[in-house]
Amino acid sequence: MARPRSPLLSRERIVAAALDLVDGEGLAALSTRRLAAVLGVSGPSLYNHFATKDALLDAVVDEVLGEVDLAMWTGTDAGSWAAALTDWARSYRAALVAHPNLVPVLAQGPGRRANALRLADAVFGGLVDAGWPRGEATRVGALMRYLVFGSALGSFAGGFLDDEEVYAAGYPHLGQAHLLAEHQRSIDEGAFETGLTALVEGLALRYARLANG
Structure with a gap:
């Protein structure tokens, strides 16, 4: 044969x-x-x-991280780091949302995973090239990762029951809470975008203070 x-x-x-x-x-x-x-x-x-199964799982997780776009970090400078950080965070979240069952494993850190280390290197390097001090760049990368993973780990809106009676007595400010699940995607995405904008705007102020000594 x-x-x-x-x-x-x-x-x-x-x-x-x-x-x-x-x-x-x-x-x-x-x-x-x-x-x-x-x-x-x-x-x-x-x-x-x-x-081993763990080796296979590492490869699967790294495959997902390979979906995250890193092109925006090429040639970052003082005028482009904020846009790069925003675009990268959106791409990172999109990859996690597409594979929600793997988020708990992805949250454990890069280990020896090639794509995970490539991601960390691109973000840290891009921030440092843009003028962020190395220690600050590390903290900014960690902060953005917390936002991305927190937003992908679970749904805020999806945690509310579609039952008006649950909120009818004793919760005077939750009269519309039973409607949240119906708009889960728009609420969760809107919350992420609100947090992302607030963080990047706040970081821009911090960047300016650091630059001015």
Whole structure:
């Protein structure tokens, strides 16, 4: 029997299938046995590409971080860092919102993940190139990450029940709270944009103070 022209498995194919599985069914659904079944191969064949499940999960997480646009950080200066920070935060959040089941793992930090380290390097380097002191640049990057992950980790509007009776007695200021879930996306996105604008405007004031000594 002739050998197939291309291997049945590749790292890229495994990672793509694992990401689809997590997106569709949650992180708990990811197992070697389940993934092998999805791919139509034997479980042990996966270990030729990933020694452990943790190694596979790292690759899946890094694949998601590869979706974040970093082009805006090229050539940042005093006049462009705020726009770069804003565009990057939006792209970062979009990647997380597209893969919500992975947000808790993504929040753990870069570790050895190549795309995660590339992201950190681009943001920190862009801020420093724009004139931010190194310590301040570190804090700004961390602050923006808190905003992005906080906004992607859960829905504020989705946490309110669509039941007017819940708020009818004892909560005089929540008379419209039962309507929040109906507008979940616009409320959550609007809250992120409000926070992003406020932070960047505040950072611009801080940047100016630092520049003036």
